[in-house]
């Protein structure tokens with residue numbers, strides 16, 4: 145045996161330090177994963193808000209770039225796997241790409257410092273191009289890093305286990321999953337709080353640098369932890385450009401099959417056997433194993449398509465619900481933390497109680513069956529989401545269709561008015577009151593007549609819009625103001641004021657002073673009791689209003705404002721607060737998380753156990769790719785599939801997933817589980833290669849011989 149070969153075999157049979165049956169090196173790997181996931185999910189939690197409120201992108205652009213970034217993060221694992229399996233090995237790949245990742249996080253954090261381009265010190269950046277360029281660079285580096293290391297870390301963890309530790313290996317994947325979710329839970333709770341702080345050099349702004357800076361620091365910690373375990377790892381060397389070899393082998397098999405397509409040539413058991421002429425049996429067998437698993441993956445993206453809508457559609461659904469849990473208030477985006485919380489409780493319950501119980505009952509709950517059941521749970525979650533949506537829809541205002549217009553009338557005149565719209569609808573409105581709700585019109589050109597005064601005016605309404613007609617103290621100057629026609633975002637409340645007082649007013653929460661007879665723009669206020677101070681310089685008074693979630697109010701300020709100490713201010717409710725409680729989302733979160741435990745944790749283990757030794761990262765990457773495709777489907781559906789009712793879209797997704805899970809169960813039925821190591825060993829022995837066990841024995845014998853020789857020499861030297 146050559147020295148090189150001996151070194152390699154020694155490495156493979158290296159004894160690792162153990163604790164409770166687990167390799168000690170695993171500790172560094174799971175801590176590394178925890179910090180990395182904290183970094184990733186922490187950054188992701190505030191990313192859309194950064195796009196929306198710092199870069200000032202609109203909702204659509206912000207959501208599209210967000211999903212494109214997530215998709216990229218799950219496409220880059222292929223690159224990581226290629227680098228690891230065919231060039232650097234998993235250990236070095238993790239280190240190099242973690243450096244790229246940490247640099248990306250730092251660049252991203254720097255891009256959020258508004259002071260770097262805020263030359264006029266007004267609190268907003270002056271060179272958006274620089275901020276956008278930096279953040280895109282940061283995101284690309286992060287996607288390369290996080291995606292690149294993702295297939296390697298799980299597979300590298302698996303490599304630390306010896307053959308006799310298969311039970312511990314399964315536990316490792318569960319603990320690994322717990323760490324992912326522990327990191328995700330903490331970061332999604334912490335980074336939004338950091339963002340809500342105010343910071344800045346010249347002007348105080350929402351503290352995005354801190355919200356992105358902490359994840360960057362955690363990524364550095366993750367790298368340091370991983371390097372610290374360096375001396376303890378089992379590091380398997382890359383086995384040449386395996387992906388290229390696999391592609392060439394498949395290409396040759398297809399070409400060869402095509403060349404011998406006439407019936408004169410006998411059929412072969414498997415189409416890959418057409419590569420027999422040129423490639424060795426072992427490689428062909430390995431390719432067959434990988435292809436069999438990759439084929440099974442084809443239906444899987446549909447699961448992720450549903451799963452990833454937690455962060456988008458479900459969060460939007462939560463914005464139309466009430467988050468008042470009495471003891472605490474939950475913000476719509478915080479509802480997502482229910483998923484990692486449930487994962488942290490359910491993985492141990494499943495592992496310790498449910499699966500052993502199922503086994504005890506003599507039921508066969510094989511990995512592929514678990515995954516199928518997982519898909520059905522996810523479909524049920526979407527049925528629940530549809531039911532909740534139907535409840536919410538009952539409480540939502542009837543917003544106008546694209547051909548309709550809606551009109552509300554506010555009377556600031558000092559006596560009641562009879563307002564006739566287009567000679568048809570007559571509304572009697574008291575002073576300092578509004579019409580009851582909106583009048584829906586199917587035409588836009590209207591005539592408004594104030595019957596008592598004989599004033600008549602023509603207006604052109606906005607098609608598909610909501611507007612308020614303000615009749616001020618001088619009715620002849622009545623005017624229209626556009627209203628919001630959807631629930632205010634993030635469960636906040638939209639408020640505005642009509643100034644019926646005789647002079648300019650300063651109102652807290654409003655951007656600028658309010659001229660007499662004018663209606664202000666909307667300001668957004670959070671849930672809870674809010675205080676407004678109104679002043680004219682000489683006098684002031686304050687009034688409070690308690691807000692729920694997602695409401696809209698117009699406050700009418702009378703001419704008697706200061707004499708009544710603000711008590712005469714009238715609140716007109718334009719959009720009622722959300723009344724369906726966010727707790728109703730818990731069942732759907734519970735179902736999707738059960739689905740995730742059955743589908744995702746099992747899929748991770750399955751991808752590792754069914755892969756040949758030299759292609760473990762490749763299959764991990766294939767598994768993660770199903771996630772990327774799922775996200776791309778979300779992007780496409782968001783752009784194209786605009787169903788008129790949200791509940792119908794949820795039901796459509798649920799039915800699609802049920803159909804896909806049926807197809808998957810048929811495919812799974814025909815799949816036979818294998819032990820790749822056994823298959824490889826068998827082929828090796830058929831081909832007359834030395835079996836691994838023999839190699840091990842030989843290495844140990846060589847080591848013993850080396851030791852004996854050393855001892856003999858030492859004895860001789862002592863004698864001399």
Ligand SMILES: CC(C)[C@H](NC(=O)[C@H](C)N)C(=O)O
Pocket residue numbers: 181324325328483484487740744771
């Ligand atoms: C994408 C995976 C399913 C996994 N995510 C989770 O476990 C979430 C937080 N429950 C990950 O690897 O990030």
